[in-house]
Amino acid sequence: MTTALLELRGVDKRFGGLHVTRSVSFALAAGDRMALIGPNGAGKTTLVNQISGVLQPDAGAIHLLGEDVTRLPQAKRVRRGLARTFQITTLAPHFPVQRQVELALLEREGLTGRAWRCVDAYAGVRAEALELLSRFGLREHAATPTQDLAYGEQRLVEMALALALRPRVLLLDEPMAGVPKGDGGRLLTALESLPRDLAVLIIEHDMDLVFRFATRIVVLAEGAVLADGDPETIRRDPQVRAAYLGH
């Protein structure tokens, strides 16, 4: 049996009278590419917020690498191997791309305070940052302020920043949102080049991307798991079609 890197056990959440997460259970192993889909308001973001630690479930448990992290704050989950993509605009958009990635690497190494004034002295950090930029086809933009990149490229920087944390589990919240159709191919290539042994959970409305990328799909409807299976099974599931794909 493969060991789960991330496991949800009966995760439940209410906002007042609204039951937004109804006893959700699923598990991800190394190498899994899971998509979480569902109609607007199905509870996807609320669920991911509970996984990352932004919100606390009312009941149930979340296990990361076999450890119960349900009550751990976000930062501690990150240190244990869980990363999610940042919204780049909330970081320092005027910073050159390479510096952003270097800062994430320094953060990972716990060096931010001390190293801030002499980032260039950290040859290892610089080399790793450039390697990450190359992986995402951003090497030529190393000196470009992030805010001057095309929107699709900014999403690639977000992924580079998340990977800089060397996660075992990566949460991607709508990476395709706002990306022009023509740039989607580049994003898919980047997704496909993620480290093989990483477990990836992606929330995405773009069904082309979901069905190309995911090896497994969990469909959420009204806070509960409606279906969980491989893309072909999900595509044919009449309940799923009625709830979502038929729209």
Ligand SMILES: Nc1ncnc2c1ncn2[C@@H]1O[C@H](COP(=O)(O)OP(=O)(O)OP(=O)(O)O)[C@@H](O)[C@H]1O
């Ligand atoms: N902080 C909150 N307080 C009260 N209700 C909330 C809160 N956050 C979300 N909700 C409600 O919970 C339900 C689930 O919302 P959520 O954003 O998780 O859905 P979603 O599947 O991510 O939707 P979308 O695809 O539109 O992003 C919605 O009815 C939403 O209005």
